[in-house]
Amino acid sequence: MDTMRDRFIATTTRLLKEDPRLALVLAEISRDGFEGAARAHPDRVVNVGIREQLLIGAGAGMALTGMRPFMHTFASFLVERPFEQVKLDLGHQGVGGVLVSAGGSYDWPAGGFTHMAPGDVALLDTLDGWTVHVPGHADEAEALLRQAATGDDRVYVRLSLQSNRTARPVGPALSTLRQGAGGVVIAVGPMLDNVLTATDGLDVTVLYAATVRPFDAAGLRRAAGASASADVVIVEPYLAGTSTAKANDALADLPHRVLGLGVGRAELRRYGQMADHLAAHGLDARALRQRIAGFLAL
Amino acid sequence: MTTTTSAPPLGYDDLGRLMSLMTGDEKHGPAATSTLDALWVLYDRVLRVSPGTVDAPGRDRFLLSKGHGPMAYYAVLAARGFFVEELLPGFGAYDSPLGHHPDRLLVPGAEIGSGSLGHGLPLAVGSALGLRAQGLTDPRVWVLTGDAELDEGSSHEAIAFAGPAGLDQLHTVVIDNASATHARPGGIAARFETAGWSVRTVDGRDHEALHIAFTAPHPGRPHAVIARVAPKG
Numbered sequence: 001m002d003t004m005r006d007r008f009i010a011t012t013t014r015l016l017k018e019d020p021r022l023a024l025v026l027a028e029i030s031r032d033g034f035e036g037a038a039r040a041h042p043d044r045v046v047n048v049g050i051r052e053q054l055l056i057g058a059g060a061g062m063a064l065t066g067m068r069p070f071m072h073t074f075a076s077f078l079v080e081r082p083f084e085q086v087k088l089d090l091g092h093q094g095v096g097g098v099l100v101s102a103g104g105s106y107d108w109p110a111g112g113f114t115h116m117a118p119g120d121v122a123l124l125d126t127l128d129g130w131t132v133h134v135p136g137h138a139d140e141a142e143a144l145l146r147q148a149a150t151g152d153d154r155v156y157v158r159l160s161l162q163s164n165r166t167a168r169p170v171g172p173a174l175s176t177l178r179q180g181a182g183g184v185v186i187a188v189g190p191m192l193d194n195v196l197t198a199t200d201g202l203d204v205t206v207l208y209a210a211t212v213r214p215f216d217a218a219g220l221r222r223a224a225g226a227s228a229s230a231d232v233v234i235v236e237p238y239l240a241g242t243s244t245a246k247a248n249d250a251l252a253d254l255p256h257r258v259l260g261l262g263v264g265r266a267e268l269r270r271y272g273q274m275a276d277h278l279a280a281h282g283l284d285a286r287a288l289r290q291r292i293a294g295f296l297a298l
Numbered sequence: 299m300t301t302t303t304s305a306p307p308l309g310y311d312d313l314g315r316l317m318s319l320m321t322g323d324e325k326h327g328p329a330a331t332s333t334l335d336a337l338w339v340l341y342d343r344v345l346r347v348s349p350g351t352v353d354a355p356g357r358d359r360f361l362l363s364k365g366h367g368p369m370a371y372y373a374v375l376a377a378r379g380f381f382v383e384e385l386l387p388g389f390g391a392y393d394s395p396l397g398h399h400p401d402r403l404l405v406p407g408a409e410i411g412s413g414s415l416g417h418g419l420p421l422a423v424g425s426a427l428g429l430r431a432q433g434l435t436d437p438r439v440w441v442l443t444g445d446a447e448l449d450e451g452s453s454h455e456a457i458a459f460a461g462p463a464g465l466d467q468l469h470t471v472v473i474d475n476a477s478a479t480h481a482r483p484g485g486i487a488a489r490f491e492t493a494g495w496s497v498r499t500v501d502g503r504d505h506e507a508l509h510i511a512f513t514a515p516h517p518g519r520p521h522a523v524i525a526r527v528a529p530k531g
Contacts, residue, residue: 023431043431051455054420058459061424064409066355067431069424084414085452089421092411094403 004159005102007138009033011145012070016041021068022149027055029073030102052077056085063095068149075101075117075158083123091127096152100145104160105238105263106277109270118239118263121212124156125242131155132213134189134237139167140210162190162237162274170210174219178206181228183296184220186247188212188236191283195235198288202298212236212243217250230256233292235283239263259295261288308377310338316373320389323398326367332475332502332527333442334370339508340440340471341374349379352407356437359425361410363418364444364473365399372396372405380407416450418443419470423456426468426520440469445486446477454489460520461494468520469512470495473502476529490522502527 002010009030015022016037026034026047038045044067048054052073059069071078078101079086090097105118124130131153135141141159147170148155168175174186177196180203187195188209199206205223209216224230232247240262247258263281270280278284282291292298308316313334323330340360347357362371369389376383381395388394395404399413410421422441429437447453460468472486482489490497496516500507502525511523 020432023428043427046427048455048459051459053416053452054423054455054459057417057420057452057456058424058427061421061426062428062431064421064425065428065432065434067428085417085420088411088414088417092401093421 002138003161004135004138004141004163005030006033007142008072008100008102008145008159011142013037015146015149016044019068019149021066023059023062023067023069025055025059025062025069025071027052027073027077029077052082053085056082057089059097060085060089060093060095063090063097064093068152069097070100070149071097072100072102074103074115075120076103076115079120079123079156080117086124087127090154091129096154098145098148098155098157100157100159102159104158104162106274107161109272109274109277112271113267113269120156120158121236121238122242125213129154130213131211133157133211135159135170135210136164136189136192136208137167138163140170143170144210158189158238160190160237164190164193168192168208168210172211172214172216174207174209174216174223176205176223177208178204179226180204182298183229183231183233184223184227185292186220186232186234186243188234188243191235191237194278194283194285194288197285198292202293202296204292204296204298215243215246215250217246220247220250221254224251224254224256229296230254231258231296232256233259233261233295235288236260236262237283239265257295259291261291310342312377313338313370313373316376316383316386317369319383319386320369320372320396322390323367323369326398327369328475328530329364329367329444330369332473332530333364334374335503335505336442336471336473336508336525337370337374339505339512341378343509344512345440346437349407352380355432356434358438358440359409361418361422361425361439361441362400362408363410363412363422363441364415364447365412368398368400371400375405375407381405415444415447416452419453419456422468422470423460423465426460426465429467430465435467438467438469440471442471442473444477445472445474446479448472448482448486448489449478449480457490457493457495464518465520466516466518470520470522471512472522472524473527474524475527487522487524495519496521497524498522499524499526501525
C-alpha cells in the first residue's frame with residue numbers, strides 16, 4: 001500500500017490540477033515526487049532550496065496574494081526550525097496555509113534525533129488558531145488534505161510511515177470505536193491499531209482521533225460521563241502528555257485522572273527500526289496493555 | 299476600519315508636522331527619519347496604490363520590513379490619505395491602530411505587520427511568486443529593509459532565491475545608515491549583484507536620484523536600490 005507521503009504527493013498533484021488557487025512550496029524534500037507537478041504548474045510548485053525560513057515566508061507571501069499554500073518538509077525542519085516564521089508570517093499576518101510534514105517522531109530511526117520532531121504538536125499548541133490533523137492511514141491523509149486545500153485557515157497535517165490497517169471516517173469529533181465502563185482510551189492517528197490490540201478484552205471505551213486540534217472536549221466529556229470511570233488514557237504518536245491538559249480541561253467538572261502516553265522527552269540515541277522505537281517508548285501493544293490496564297486497574 | 303479622508307493628499311512639507319504628532323518612540327527617531335525620503339518618493343511617484351485600491355488585485359504592494367520607528371511610514375500613509383491624521387497622536391496607546399511596529403490587521407494601507415527583522419523579504423518573495431502564479435505580471439512588490447536588517451540570515455535566503463528565480467516584479471530598497479555593528483566586506487550592493495539582482499546605489503535624500511534608481515529598467519531580474527543616508531551615529 002502507498003505510504004501517507006506517497007498519497008500526499010499523488011493527492012496534491014491532482015489538487016494542483018483541480019484548484020488554481022493551490023500552491024506547493026518545497027525545500028528540496030520530496031521534490032522528485034513532484035517533478036511532474038512542477039512541469040505542469042511551474043509557477044505554483046516552488047522549490048526554494050534548503051531554506052526553511054523562506055519556505056514558510058514565501059508560502060505566507062503567496063497566501064497574502066490570495067493563494068492557498070501547502071508547505072512541506074520533514075516535521076523538524078517545517079515546524080521547529082522556522083517556528084518564528086510559523087508564528088509571525090502566518091499567524092501574526094493573519095493568513096492561512098497548510099503545513100504538511102513527513103518524518104514525525106520515529107519514521108527514520110537510523111537518521112537520529114535531528115530528523116525527529118516529537119515536540120511539533122506541543123509547539124503549535126503555544127499558538128492560536130491551528131487545526132492539527134494526525135491521520136492514521138493514507139486514505140485519511142488524502143481526505144484531510146483535500147479538506148485543508150479548500151479553506152483559508154491554518155492547518156498542520158502530520159504524516160507518518162506508521163499506519164493503521166484500516167482507514168476510519170475523518171471528522172472534527174472523536175469517534176467511538178468501542179464502549180466500556182472501566183475508563184476511556186483515546187487513540188490518536190496511527191496509534192489506533194496498537195491501542196485496539198492492547199485493549200482487546202478490556203472493559204474500556206476506545207475513542208479515535210485523526211484530528212487533535214481543536215480538541216473534541218465535548219466528545220470526551222460525553223464519553224467519560226457515559227463510562228462508570230472517568231479516567232482517561234491518551235495514546236499519541238508524539239510527545240507524551242501533549243494532550244493531557246486538553247483532557248483535563250474537558251473533564252474539569254468531573255473527578256478524573258489522566259495518563260498521557262507517547263514519545264519520551266529524552267533522546268534514545270538508538271537507531272534500528274520503528275518497531276524498536278515504539279517498544280522503547282512503551283507504545284507497542286504489549287506495553288500499552290500493561291500501562292493501560294495498570295492505570296485503569298483492569 | 300477604513301478611515302480615509304476626502305481631503306486632497308498632503309505634501310512632503312507636511313510630513314514633519316505629521317511626524318511630530320507621534321511621540322513615545324523617540325529611541326527610534328533616527329530610524330524613522332532615515333526612511334522618510336525613500337518612502338515619500340515611492341508613495342508620491344512610484345507606487346500604483348491609493349486608499350481606494352488597497353484591495354485591488356492589480357495594485358503595487360509596499361512591504362515595510364524595517365518596522366521599528368514607523369513614524370515616517372505612518373506620516374506618509376496619513377499624508378496620502380490611507381487614514382486620517384487624527385489617528386497619529388494616539389500612536390502607541392492601548393486601543394490605537396498605530397503601534398510602535400505596524401500590524402497589517404490594524405493599519406489601513408499596511409500590507410504586512412513587522413517588528414521582527416528579516417521577515418519582509420521572504421514575504422515579498424512569496425508575494426511576487428503569488429502574483430506571478432495568478433498571471434498578475436504587472437503589479438510590483440516593493441520591500442524596504444535596513445542595512446543592519448541584512449544581518450538576518452532569512453533576508454539572505456530570500457535574496458539568494460529571488461535572483462535565479464528571475465522575480466522581476468520584486469524590488470528592495472535598503473536604507474543604509476551604516477547601522478550594522480559588524481563590517482560587511484564587499485558591501486551591500488555586491489551581495490545583491492552576486493545573487494543576480496539589478497542594483498543601484500543612491501543618495502537616500504535626493505528625490506530625483508531616488509526616482510531614477512527606483513524606476514530604472516531591470517528586465518528579467520529583481521531590483522535593489524541601496525539608499526545611503528547619514529550614519530545613525
